Amino acid sequence: MKFFAATVGFARLRASGRKIRAGRHAALATIVVCVLAALAAGASAQSTNERPKPPSGSGLPVPRFVSLKSDRVNLRNGPGTDYPTGWVYRRAGLPVEVIKEFEGWRQVRDSEGATGWVLQSLLSGRRTGLVVPWERKSGKTPPLVPIVANDSSSAGVVVNVEAGVIADLHACDGRWCRVTVDKYNGYMEQKKLWGVYQGETIK
Secondary structure: OHHHHHHHHHHHHHHOOHHHHOOHHHHHHHHHHHHHHHHHHHHHHHHHHHOOOOOOOOOOOOOEEEEEOOOOEEEEOOOOOOOOEEEEEOOOOOEEEEEEEEOOEEEEEOOOOOEEEEEHHHEEOOOEEEEOHHHOOOOOOOOEEEEEOOOOOOOOEEEEEEOOOEEEEEEEEOOEEEEEEOOEEEEEEHHHEEOOOOOOEEO
């Protein structure tokens, strides 16, 4: 609109005849300055609008894995205590995946694909993993998975643990993770753990 108004003003100057002709160059210069100022203002506004917004929430990567702090964590249908509880977790240390953030709430997904919202204060950055939870079958004895002495498929077995147990993750190199289950320490193949991404490294 500012550019259009300046153009109309120039047309009026031309229509007024010789009385204005002597100052026409000065008027034209003034119009050009006004037009350039208007264009610069528009460009500045556009640049401001396109400037990236600062990250919301924690600023940490999403998605990411965390674990539950408490033996009782309500999984709600929305980010607030006014939303009904859809599920209650009763297993401290259980790994969950943060897939969205809203203020002090985190939307999480568990190993079975269930999603909901939990308070950020009930989550921990401690990394844990579920041992092959996808191999647990209702009504069947869980299979056993070995923890070995070092990061080699030929390493000796330290202990066999059931599918579905929680392992503390100390380090992962993309292929093997150094883990602890109860009092046992050793290594487990990374692909057998839910709670760490394929190829992810943990130091």
